[in-house]
Amino acid sequence: SQTIHQWPATLVQPVGSPLSLECTVEGTSNPNLYWYRQAAGRGLQLLFYSVGIGQISSEVPQNLSASRPQDRQFILSSKKLLLSDSGFYLCAWNGAGWPGELFFGEGSRLTVL
Amino acid sequence: AQTVTQSQPEMSVQEAETVTLSCTYDTSESDYYLFWYKQPPSRQMILVIRQEAYKQQNATENRFSVNFQKAAKSFSLKISDSQLGDAAMYFCALPKNSNSGYALNFGKGTSLLVTP
Numbered sequence: 001s002q003t004i005h006q007w008p009a010t011l012v013q014p015v016g017s018p019l020s021l022e023c024t025v026e027g028t029s030n031p032n033l034y035w036y037r038q039a040a041g042r043g044l045q046l047l048f049y050s051v052g053i054g055q056i057s058s059e060v061p062q063n064l065s066a067s068r069p070q071d072r073q074f075i076l077s078s079k080k081l082l083l084s085d086s087g088f089y090l091c092a093w094n095g096a097g098w099p100g101e102l103f104f105g106e107g108s109r110l111t112v113l
Numbered sequence: 114a115q116t117v118t119q120s121q122p123e124m125s126v127q128e129a130e131t132v133t134l135s136c137t138y139d140t141s142e143s144d145y146y147l148f149w150y151k152q153p154p155s156r157q158m159i160l161v162i163r164q165e166a167y168k169q170q171n172a173t174e175n176r177f178s179v180n181f182q183k184a185a186k187s188f189s190l191k192i193s194d195s196q197l198g199d200a201a202m203y204f205c206a207l208p209k210n211s212n213s214g215y216a217l218n219f220g221k222g223t224s225l226l227v228t229p
Contacts, residue, residue: 032214032215032216034214034216042221042222043204043219043220043221043222044204044219046209046213046216046218049213049214049216050214051214057213057214059213059216088156090158092158094214094215100146100163100215101146101148101160101163101217102158102206102216102217104157104158106156106157107156107157107158109156
């Protein structure tokens with residue numbers, strides 16, 4: 001069966017520090033991968049998506065970047081965090097070429113101080 | 114553009130009662146899926162129910178059912194015999210398009226409180 005993991009679960013970082021959140025999927029190949037952000041009390045905002053290795057698309061301009069170095073690995077990064085980067089980050093995947101449900105990781109809570 | 118609107122920021126229901134959460138959407142697609150997700154305090158997103166737009170029959174999953182009105186672009190979620198464990202944020206979602214790898218577009222959510 002397919003599983004998705006992301007880490008770390010919780011992160012407290014100072015302003016200006018770097019960020020790396022990692023997500024891996026098991027049990028499937030060539031998944032579509034996504035990073036969403038959920039600000040406090042708000043809905044989910046799509047940040048990045050990837051339909052293949054090295055293929056990254058950004059939905060909104062921001063202080064973050066994403067990479068997909070392997071088929072089932074998706075990384076969210078920042079060189080210098082801003083206060084506004086605080087939030088709950090969710091990694092998700094679905095099958096390639098199919099508008100079906102998304103399967104979500106456990107989420108990573110980032111607090112920038 | 115695909116949009117999803119949930120007009121009820123908060124709802125409350127007594128245990129064992131029934132509650133309906135509203136969702137309206139807009140899409141230019143003719144065939145699509147619609148989803149309801151639940152986000153409990155643990156923050157893990159869990160699929161509650163899915164509806165295929167070309168199916169006229171409303172989807173049902175145990176105590177959860179939908180009222181899908183395609184012409185009105187309405188997709189409400191009915192929770193019967195509410196339980197304390199149903200307390201969570203509920204999000205309605207619609208796929209974007211193939212250009213985004215079929216990412217889901219979510220509404221702002223409805224916070225459901227279940228009282229004993």
